[in-house]
Amino acid sequence: MKKGYFIVLFFCVSFTGKAQITKNNWLVGGEAGFFYNFNNSETINGNNSYAIHLSPNIGYFIYDKLAAGSKFDYIAGNTRSTTLLLGPFLRYYFLEKEKRVNLFLESSYNFGLDKQDKDYSNFSTKVGTAIFLNSSVALELALNYNLYRNKSIDFSSNSLSLAVGFQIHLEKEK
Incomplete structure (x- = not known):
């Protein structure tokens, strides 16, 4: 059975072709991660927390190597709180589209509610x-920095997270 997995993985990795990070193509995917918060809020007694983070997204390449889109964040952790956030993102790939391994930078601003209807940003x-496992599918490893704020309860937190995700790059029909 392990031999079958190895053959499939080898086929995916050995497939050649350029990545679809060019203008007018779509980007669909997401990531899952774990993060640890360093809180500086008197409301929650300054306790630190941890959570899992699921983040699907959809984007469109407005220029070669530059995508804009929308992402949804679902966050649940040890504080018995669930937070749902939605907002825009921008993503830029640094290396040429022919590269099998590429570096990217992404920024986003999301807003939403938690379980107690408190506004977050x-x-x-x-x-x-x-x-890129082939010309359309990429496995992603990322380091995320997040700054959460809630002015109504004087809450803010910073977090670093490691995340793993997949992105599917869809070529526009000609």
Whole structure:
């Protein structure tokens, strides 16, 4: 059975072709991550927290190597709170489209509610590596920095997270 997985993985990695990070193509995917918060809020007694983070997204390449889109964040952790956020993002790939491994930078600003209907905002920046398994599918490893704010309860937190995700790059029909 392990031999079958190895053959499939070898086929995916050995497929050649340029990545679809060019103008007028779509980007669909997401990531899952784990993060640890360093809180500086008296409301929650300054306790630190941890959570899982799921983040699907959809984007469109407005220029070669530059995508704009929307992402949804679902965050659940040890504070018994669930947060849902939605907002725009920009993503830029640094290397040429022919590269099998590419570096990217993404920034987003999301806003939404938690379980107790408290308003949140989140500024996020991430840097990562996209490893193209073929011309359309990329495995991504990223380091994320998040700044969460809630003015109504005087809450803010900073977090660093490691995330793994997949992106599917869809070529526009000609």
